[in-house]
Amino acid sequence: MNAIGAHFTHGPLAGRFEFQSWGCLPKSRGKQQRKTPEQIAAAHGLGLEEVGPIGSERLLAFIWQAAGRAGQDSEGWKRERELIVVLDNYSVHKSEIVEAAKDALKAAGVYLEYLPSYSPELSRIEPDWNDIKQHHLPVRSFEKVADLKRAVDEALAHKARQLQLVHAKTTDLRRADT
Numbered sequence: 001m002n003a004i005g006a007h008f009t010h011g012p013l014a015g016r017f018e019f020q021s022w023g024c025l026p027k028s029r030g031k032q033q034r035k036t037p038e039q040i041a042a043a044h045g046l047g048l049e050e051v052g053p054i055g056s057e058r059l060l061a062f063i064w065q066a067a068g069r070a071g072q073d074s075e076g077w078k079r080e081r082e083l084i085v086v087l088d089n090y091s092v093h094k095s096e097i098v099e100a101a102k103d104a105l106k107a108a109g110v111y112l113e114y115l116p117s118y119s120p121e122l123s124r125i126e127p128d129w130n131d132i133k134q135h136h137l138p139v140r141s142f143e144k145v146a147d148l149k150r151a152v153d154e155a156l157a158h159k160a161r162q163l164q165l166v167h168a169k170t171t172d173l174r175r176a177d178t
Contacts, residue, residue, distance in 0.1 A: 004021075006019075015163055023044065044145035078108050
């Protein structure tokens, strides 16, 4: 599975966790591919749009979605509040396509910040990923990729609800103290 997520830690969306996932299909051991990608995806219970790696285009689409932009062609769209997206140094995060999009993102009030290399402990989302993997996915073997994708999506959705509840309780406690 390939998953991408955004954990909002500040501002009016604080506590929110957005995510998206795509399944990885088993590679064919044959010399020639006999089925189309659509047929292979369907054999695993998925549509073609639900499979594949997280490339630069998917990353940018996710960032725009997380930023709140409705459609691809929202010319002149700008956020009410600035959004800082913190990324690690995965090659896709620093690709030419992402670099080329920085000006448009900046014009929309979205800024990309990069963690220092080899510093996952500085990432605020890493504990969330670890918790999901260790505590929210008790079953690890699935016959179909679609079943694994459903389990991962359910675990991510559960974590999203959990983070929202924790944020709400923390906010209520802060209000009670004042």
